[in-house]
Amino acid sequence: xxxxxxxxxxxxxxxxxxxxxxxxxxxxxxxxxxxxxxxxxxxxxxxxxxxxxxxxxxxxxxxxxxxxxxxxxxxxxxxxxxxxxxxxxxxxxxxxxxxxxxxxxxxxxxxxxxxxxxxxxxxxxxxxxxxxxxxxxxxxxxxxxxxxxxxxxxxxxxxxxxxxxxxxxxxxxxxxxxxxxxxxxxxxxxxxxxxxxxxxxxxxxxxxxxxxxxxxxxxxxxxxxxxxxxxxxxxxxxxxxxxxxxxxxxxxxxxxxxxxxxxxxxxxxxxxxxxxxxxxxxxxxxxxxxxxxxxxxxxxxxxxxxxxxxxxxxxxxxxxxxxxxxxxxxxxxxxxxxxxxxxxxxxxxxxxxxxxxxxxxxxxxxxxxxxxxxxxxxxxxxxxxxxxxxxxxxxxxxxxxxxxxxxxxxxxxxxxxxxxxxxxxxxxxxxxxxxxxxxxxxxxxxxxxxxxxxxxxxxxxx
Numbered sequence: 001x002x003x004x005x006x007x008x009x010x011x012x013x014x015x016x017x018x019x020x021x022x023x024x025x026x027x028x029x030x031x032x033x034x035x036x037x038x039x040x041x042x043x044x045x046x047x048x049x050x051x052x053x054x055x056x057x058x059x060x061x062x063x064x065x066x067x068x069x070x071x072x073x074x075x076x077x078x079x080x081x082x083x084x085x086x087x088x089x090x091x092x093x094x095x096x097x098x099x100x101x102x103x104x105x106x107x108x109x110x111x112x113x114x115x116x117x118x119x120x121x122x123x124x125x126x127x128x129x130x131x132x133x134x135x136x137x138x139x140x141x142x143x144x145x146x147x148x149x150x151x152x153x154x155x156x157x158x159x160x161x162x163x164x165x166x167x168x169x170x171x172x173x174x175x176x177x178x179x180x181x182x183x184x185x186x187x188x189x190x191x192x193x194x195x196x197x198x199x200x201x202x203x204x205x206x207x208x209x210x211x212x213x214x215x216x217x218x219x220x221x222x223x224x225x226x227x228x229x230x231x232x233x234x235x236x237x238x239x240x241x242x243x244x245x246x247x248x249x250x251x252x253x254x255x256x257x258x259x260x261x262x263x264x265x266x267x268x269x270x271x272x273x274x275x276x277x278x279x280x281x282x283x284x285x286x287x288x289x290x291x292x293x294x295x296x297x298x299x300x301x302x303x304x305x306x307x308x309x310x311x312x313x314x315x316x317x318x319x320x321x322x323x324x325x326x327x328x329x330x331x332x333x334x335x336x337x338x339x340x341x342x343x344x345x346x347x348x349x350x351x352x353x354x355x356x357x358x359x360x361x362x363x364x365x366x367x368x369x370x371x372x373x374x375x376x377x378x379x380x381x382x383x384x385x386x387x388x389x390x391x392x393x394x395x396x397x398x399x400x401x402x403x404x405x406x407x408x409x410x411x412x413x414x415x416x417x418x419x420x421x422x423x424x425x426x427x428x429x430x431x432x433x434x435x436x437x438x439x440x441x442x443x444x445x446x447x448x449x450x451x452x453x454x455x456x457x458x459x460x461x462x
Contacts, residue, residue, distance in 0.1 A: 028119040029080030034111055036176050040334045040384035043110065044165055045176025046085040049075040052125070053181055054223075056171050059188040059210075060195075060230060062156040067091075067149070068133040071171050074125065081120040086112045088172040089148070089165075091134040098128050112172055130172045139166045142385035145296055152294045156193060157231035157252075159290060161299050161306060162224035164334055164387070173223050177330050178427050180220035188212040189230050196229045196250045198302045200284050201237065217302065219282050220425045222330050227301035229288045240284070245270065248286040248304065252294075258310040259289045265313050269351075273320055276350060278417040281328035281424055287316065300344070302327045314348045321347030324420045332429040337387045338378035338453075339433060342396020349397060364401045367394040374458045379430050399452045405462075406448055407441040415440045 032048025035041075055072035073086075089110045096103045098116040106113040112130075120126055136149035147166030151158050160170050168175045187195035191211045199217030206212075233250035240246030247266065251259050266287060274280050282303045292309030299306050300322030307315070325347070326340030349363040367373055372390040378399060381387045404412035415437050419428075422436065430453070438445050451459050 028121065029082040031113075032079075032081050032084035034085050036178060038176060038333050038335075040381070040387060041164060041176075044087060045179060046087065046174050048079055048081045048084050049077050049120075049126075049174070051075045051174045051179050051181040053183070054171070054173060055184045057186045058170075058228070060158065062151075062158065062190065062193070062230070065135045065151060065154075065158075066133065067136050067170065069131070069171060071128075071130045071132070071173070073128045073130070073173065075128065075174075077120040077122055077124045077126065079122050081116075083113055083115040084120075086114065086128075086130070086172040087165075087168040087175040088112045088130075088132070089139060089168045090137050091132045091169075093172075094131040094133055096128065096130050099126050103128075110168055132172065136160075136170045139169050141165070142383065143388060144385075145388075147295075150295060152291065156190075157291070157294065158228070159230070159288075159294055159306060160226070160228040161295055161301070162226055163299055164224055164384075167223040167226055170228070171226075175223045177222040177224060177334070178332055180222050180330060180425070180427070182219070183215075183217040183221055183226060185215045185217075185226075185228070186212055187215075187228055187230070192232065193230055194233045194235060194250065196227075196233060196235070196248075196288055196304070198226060198304060199282075200246065201248060219302075219328075221302045221327070225300065225302040225327055227288070227299075227304070227306055229290065229306065231290070233288075245280050245282075246284040248284060249288075250286075250304075251289045252291045252309075254291050255289060255309050262289070262310055262313065262316060263287070265316065269313070269317055269320055272351065272354065273317075273324070273347070276347070276354075276416075277321070277324045278420050281324060281420070285320070285323070287319075300326055300340075314352065317351045318344045318348050328425055329420055329423040330427050332427045332432070334384070334387050335379070335381065336428070336430050337381070338392045338396035338399070339428065339430060341388070341393045342378060342399060345393045345397035346400045349401070360401060360404075364398055367398055368458070368461065370394060373398070377454045377456065379453045395452070399448065402448045402452050403437055403441075403445060406445060407437075407443070411441050 035043045036045035053074040057070040059068045087110055096105050101117040104115040138146040139148035147161045148169030149160050185197045188210050189195050191206050191209050195213040197215035199215050202214040202216050204213045234256050235250045238247040284303050286304045288304055288306045295308045298319055300319045305319035321344045325343035331339050349360045352358040353360045373394040376382055376391050378391045378396040434449055
């Protein structure tokens, strides 16, 4: 059974279990929905509440791969609830409380069902504490790539990557992009190792041969963008101020020499990106550069992209552009991935034009000639396995260039910057973007959408 089928099976089972519990013992409300109805990952996320903050306290032992965690989840009920769910893959749940009282729990696949001692009323803010432990495992995506908690080589290094479903491998939560929250993360590892996460460092402390690192991410973050990277990293922190964003970089010693040029390029790329897309949406930036093959891909983890070894500058541009498009303005569902990847791909084209003298039209023509980009429309990937396929990237970028050619450079730049500003720290759908672009352009762009965003096959070249 593939990953998508497993999620669907868990969803069906949990619905069956909860179906008769709407008025158990006089507890008000009904169980929250299992899943949020995502078209590709129906079991991800949960209904009935909105997470406001995750407080994660983690203790990791590389020698055994064991992780012990406490997740303190502050959420607001969006309706009366007699029970609600969290997504969690593997791991053993040791105890659960809701507002300080023990809660009844049930596991079904990746669904953890919690029944508080008393029901929750609409708009109630409640605090769930889940203590858990075990050996976190990778999650295999529908496209056969691995994410979750990765232990490359089985040694002292580990990295947690979450797109699209891997975060549930290392902490319980509402794991769908539509529910963003602030984070505080405390990670304890053997002394001599470092633990890097999102946001800003809040200090470290060593006791008894183990060091605890504290990280704070105040801006809302989708859980698939959360990361933890553990290893003997070389780190550098640059304070912000005088028009500069604070930066924190972490580089594996084995690739430090080969990464020097890329790290030196980071400030210049950030300056270019802010000029192109508008003010940077977060309070810190940076990068994590692991060993080659620590993962099979780079990922736009929030504020601090993870790179599997040194990469070309274009890849760094792509992942940093995601901080605006994907991380701050997050797709409403996994069907809207082109709003993340198409924009980041187009950012590469813009950067190549501005810094390398490669006209955007040349990049467009190369993408147009690539047969892989015409397998399906970027706004309608056929399956969950297709959300990271070439049409989402290359043809998604072509959609943006066709908008630009239709409305003109000035209007397009206003659309690009205004989109990032209008939906800053929120979620947006494809329909939101098409409506916004037409509003800003003051004209009907239906021909672009019908042909390039939704159309089948390769249209005739202009």
